[in-house]
Amino acid sequence: MTGFQLTEMLFFSLVILLFASDASCQTVVTYSSKYSEKLLCPITHLTVSATWSDAITGNILASYRQEKSDFEFGPPDSKHDNFHYAVSSTSFTLEIQPVEAEDEGKYICNTVGANTINVYNVSVEVLVKPTVQYESQDVDVLDGIVGTSYEHFHVLAKPTVMNGSQDVDALNVIAGTSYDLTCSATGARSESDLSLVWDPSLVVKTPLSITPNGDDYKDYSITSTYTAVRGDSNITCKLTGYVMQDEINDQRMEHISHTVNLNVQYAPVCNMSILDWEDCREVTLTCECDAVPDGITQYSFFNGSNNRNDGTSNTLTVLVAYETSSEFSCSATNDIGPGVQADAKDHDCRMPVESGGLTTGAIVGTIVAVIVVVVFLVIAMMTCKRGNEPGIEKHEMQDPTTDGAEQPEVTHIGTDEQGDEGALPTQPLNTRKSVDGGHLN
Structure with a gap:
């Protein structure tokens, strides 16, 4: 040109x-x-x-x-x-x-x-995508950048985790117990400050400290409190803050993190079941428990607050009386200690009813009903008897003002001693004067 x-x-x-x-x-x-x-x-x-x-x-x-x-x-x-x-x-x-x-x-x-x-x-x-060094050695198997060098580079430091004064890769912990863990990364190099984080996150006890370690190198440390939870399998401390953090693959992550495998131990957590037999007075109790370690040293069975039995078997058969109600529960013990008592289960045992028979309540009810019926029938019969007596009399009352007048004849209709119908002897009708001159009924 x-x-x-x-x-x-x-x-x-x-x-x-x-x-x-x-x-x-x-x-x-x-x-x-x-x-x-x-x-x-x-x-x-x-x-x-x-x-x-x-x-x-x-x-x-x-x-x-x-x-x-x-x-x-x-x-x-x-x-x-x-x-x-x-x-x-x-x-x-x-x-x-x-x-x-x-x-x-x-x-x-x-x-x-x-x-x-x-x-x-x-x-x-x-x-600038970093080259990687670990313990002063170049790591040449990461991200496909073998043999490539750059003007600026990062030195990745693999964290260590300490429980007290001991480095730990695995830790036996007891559920509910807290442990202070210190994560450290020594001799890390980056153009900007890095950080240490826990996964899952923990409660920080001592904030992150950054200490110079020679030219452009720094040491990082943080102490956090881990409280053991049943079901946890591990926790990981990671050194973070590198450029293109999202480009970090599994190989590189291994060199900037430290995972502690956890064996979370806990006392037995139990659940109780009840097996009823044909006769409700016989009951079989079963105590099923989850625990780490899983070796159960003792099972305990309770009726209410009373301890019915301690032993090494997780089943127990007990006898109860008729017309009683019971609350059964259980617990277990392993090397960690006794577990919490399981939720109580109710058991009611009632007197069985014979086939074809009546219960006491049914018998009493029947007797009362019969008495009521009998009383009703008696009253009804007495009422009917009054209305149907032999020899119904008809009375015609004369005005008492007619003194000296001839009294009417009263005829009694009925039966004679021989049972034949006919006229009975007549009797004069007594009369008395009413206040108003009328007739008294």
């Missing part, structure tokens, strides 16, 4: 920057040793030309013109010898392949259309 052409391109870029009708900014975060990173510059079928340039130096990197099939490149520059270009119907692409730390910077893409000039600003941040 001649000096005149270079001057023309620089002038053209300056004009675009000054008179651009549209501009946008974009930041691309990548990391060194990445195979490829693409920077896109949008174009359309109306785009006449597009130019990529280095915003810091002002150098044109490459230009595309619609009427030409080839790209025009700026002056040779070793810094950008890993830059490649491609054009499609929608984009004039700058591809960095492979990504290097020196590629960090700001780049501008200018597009010129029939009536528009657009400017696209792209900032590229290149994070």
Whole structure:
């Protein structure tokens, strides 16, 4: 390219920057040793030309013109010898392949259309992907970066966990008991301070301390309280804060974390079941327990608050009396100690009913019913007897004011001594005077 052409391109870029009708900014975060990173510059079928340039130096990197099939490149520059270009119907692409730390910077893409000039600003941040060292030895099996070295590197320090003065990889703990665990990472190096975290999280007893250890190296330490919970299998201390933490894979995680396997021991946790036989006075109790260690040294059975039996068998058959109600429960003991008493189970034993017979309540009810019926019948019979007596008398009363008048004859209808119907002897009807001169009924 001649000096005149270079001057023309620089002038053209300056004009675009000054008179651009549209501009946008974009930041691309990548990391060194990445195979490829693409920077896109949008174009359309109306785009006449597009130019990529280095915003810091002002150098044109490459230009595309619609009427030409080839790209025009700026002056040779070793810094950008890993830059490649491609054009499609929608984009004039700058591809960095492979990504290097020196590629960090700001780049501008200018597009010129029939009536528009657009400017696209792209900032590229290149994070240095660390090499890994462990115990002063290079680790060359991580992330596929064997033999690659960088200007800046991190030294990963594998944490250790101590219970008191002992380093621990496995720990026997008792549920409900608290333990102070100290996690330390010695001789770690990073461009920024790191941190130590527990998974699952623990209650911090002593905050994170960071102590210098030579040039650019630091020691990290934190003490936390772990309270053992039944079912926990492990806890892990991790050294965190590295660049591209989300890129850490399982191999690297092994070198920046320390896992303590837990054997959580606990006293027996029991549940009791009751088996009723045909005769409710005979009951079999079974005590089923979960414990670590699982060796049960003693089972205890209770009726209410009274201890019925202690032994090594988890079953017990007991006898109870008729018409009683019982509350049975159990507990067990292992090397950790006695467990909590299981929830009580109720058992009711009632007198059985013979086939075809009646219960006492039914018999009493029947007797009462019979008495009521008998009384009712007696009353009914007495009432009927009164209404149906032989010899119904008819009385006609004479006005007592008619003294001396002839008294009417009263006829008694009935039966004679021989049982024949006929007239009985008549008797005069006694009369008395009423207050109002009427008749008394």
